[in-house]
Amino acid sequence: MRPSSSLSQAKRRANALLLAALAGFLLTSLLPINPWTAFCKAVSEAALVGALADLFAVTALFRRIPIPWLSRHTAVIPRNKDRIGTNLALFVEDKFLSKDTLLLLMRQHDPVQKVAHWLAQESNARHISDLLRRALIGALEISDDQEIQKFIRQSAHTLIDQLNLAELSAHMLEQLVKDGRHQELLDACIVHVQVQLQNEDTRQAVAEKLAQWLKQEYSLLETLHLTHLLSAKLASKLAEMLATVLKEISTSDTHDLRQYINRQIAILISRLQHDENWQSRLDEFRVQLKQDSALNQYISDLWRTTRLHLLEQLRHTDSNLGIKLQQACLWVAEQILQQEALKASLQKHLENIAANLAPEFSAFLSRHIINTVHGWDAQETSLQIEHNIGKDLQSIRVSGTVVGGLLGGLLYALTLLGQQLQHLWSTTP
Template structure:
């Protein structure tokens, strides 16, 4: 049954009890007067008063009742619409969106554990992969729009124009060299190079290069010399010599090559920040990125191929992306479930985020609630509230009828009590 029909039915029920009280009252007026008829008459009279009073109370909430002197206290909801919106917004902010309440909620429910449990269920990760795939497909369709592509291209070009490439590179390198970090990078590079030189495959490669050089540059001597032996021992000598130099650099913080590396890096930073020629070259790189036809065609072809593959994969039942997202979700769920420290950290970050974001979010949402309520049509708002709670409010009228009748009967009995007591005393 729809709300309109339910409200009409509730109103008819309330009116029905008022009619019953009125019929009883009229009937008792016409009946011979005795204790019983007078009692029923008093009860019916009070029931009508209660029913009419509560009808007025309920009706006054939603519409103006044209009764002198008191009409200004009717139509309570329409006249106070804006105040209702403000109070509702304040209530939501104070009771639901304050930072302490949200933090308490996080601590009570351990959302990290809930997320872990949810992701650990294969059915949930499958659903998650479906939603992610659907979102990705929507994004791809969105990007396919020529107007969106033109907008994105303009936005990328504008972003490139805003970048001071040489200054940015200089600033990044400046940060990387702070506290000798570039020397740590040098040490790591040396370690990688040393490991590479110690690999048999690397030495074989050097050996082959030596042999090829001898054959190419000294073909006659190659026939007389043990080229294989020379290549093998030459590769070993080169590797050991280079390793020895690299070991010296690693062991000596003040090695000459370290100083040269420092000087080169600092000069590069200075050129990037202050050299006009370097700045012009950086601008040329930006222009190349934006305007070079071959580069942009190549990038478009790469993106086109990737987009085609993504769409085709998303349409396949055995989609690789579906499987990867589902597997990643399960892995994250299991990792979080098995690591208490990780869960504590996630919950702590959620609490911190709630404390930082809750005030601004609460202001936004409460302002939205208040503005939305204020923007409603007064009559429509009253009508919607009446449709949703009017059925229950009709029980106030029904209860008023019964309570009024009971009070009327009690008052009648109390009014009869002195006569009864006097009769008992006289007797």
């Protein structure tokens, strides 16, 4: 990598100052000795020493200098590239991505509150809804690819092949009967039937069915014009009887019907778990379900129609779906801002997620930094670092030259002062 123009300029400036110090030292060494030439020589000599020392230090950071006993302490960055990467990774892991650091940062800045405030602005909600809309459009367009559809079908078939329908059905039934949930379902059905029995339209429909049956089975009743009268009375009586039976079932936890349902479900669960014939039938059903062309075609047509409708809605920002997405964003932000309990709950869950993921993520990032730095070329890394900080290092060379010259002049002046004081002391009577 070639150095930048600013770095080259900084190098030329530092080298020019070094050459100036060298020229001053050589020139003053050739001139006759007097206080002024001695002072200039001391200044240029000290500046030259400072310039050479800083040149050695800066160069030794990036390149090997073949000087006996000292060369092993040069090329600091290329030789220690891996150690620098490891220490950098550990520093990032410990100081930036530790669990305590992340939790403290989250509690200080309250990200849920800030995100909610940001999302509550209509322009931001519109921006997020547009991102969601474009993401959904991309997903729907990808799904139109024939190879992807083939992959989805194959994945679905693989999933169906791996399903144990008998075990799954038995587990679902066990969850249904757990804590009497199936009895709650029965109670809900009883309530619905009771309401329907009280409905006049339901009784009329039952009466009409009974009238048709009486006409077919007992034609004499139709001749005597008793069919409709009897059917109405029978419908009313049947409704009352059913209502009485349903009331008995609903008010008794030990009713025979409830016990019968419990027994039948237990038998069904046992068969699903242990009866090979039932398991074989379910396996056959699974194969038929997967190979049924009519069902597969129906699903494909249904998906194609749904997909086209969604795409049409999503491609227009002013469509009903696009407006709903924006309204949903605003609603979520409003609910978070208005409900302190909801905001606190979200904050707690966010902190739990960060606490659980922080160790794994920080370790992953640390390994990534180490592996990445280890994979870099040492010379290229050195050049890259020099490219970024080399200008400042050249400024240090300039400063070292100037400071060295100033110190040289100061030391020479102090030396002259000391000589004068000594002379005065020796000549004092």
